[in-house]
Amino acid sequence: MSTMCLMGFDALTPKFNEICARLHAMHFDRFDYAAFKVMTLFEDQGARCAVNNRALTSHVHATVLSSWTAYRCVANAHEHPMYEAYSELKILARQAAHLLSKYSTVGMEENLLKEMLAREDLLQYPQ
Known part of the structure; x- marks a missing residue:
């Protein structure tokens, strides 16, 4: 599952699995999942994001x-270990997106060609 979540980048798998294990240990449930999903969708990313109604986006995120925080009975969400794990997942997602962008612009064909040329058994033709 982690490979699929990370768009096939296995190098990020250990960190992803570690974060998931921590969330599981903190009894992460479907309500946490729904809250994190909505907060991610309505996150104001500043100047990098073209949002039509920034006030509404900020209001939904804050709400x-x-x-x-009320559901988890905590005073400050940013100090809760589960929120810290959520922040780490967002960083991991950005890393996976960056790698995807990097490989899609460099050209997978070029890397595939190099791999094929490096394997001598593929170059041996039957006579």
Whole structure:
């Protein structure tokens, strides 16, 4: 599952599995999942993001964050270990997206060709 979540980049798998194990140990449930999903969708990313209604986006994010902190009975969400794991998952997602972008612009064909040329058994033709 982790390979699929990370768009096939196995190098990120150990960190992903470690974060998932921590979330599981903290009894991460479907309500946490829903809150994190909505907060991610309505996250204001500043100037990098073209949002039509920034005020509404910020309001929805703040409302869901407030509801989640009430659900988890914590005073400050940013200090909760589960929120820290959520932040780490966002960083991991950005790393996977960066790798995907890098490999799609460099050209997978070029890397595939290099791999094929490096394997001598593929170059041996029957006579």
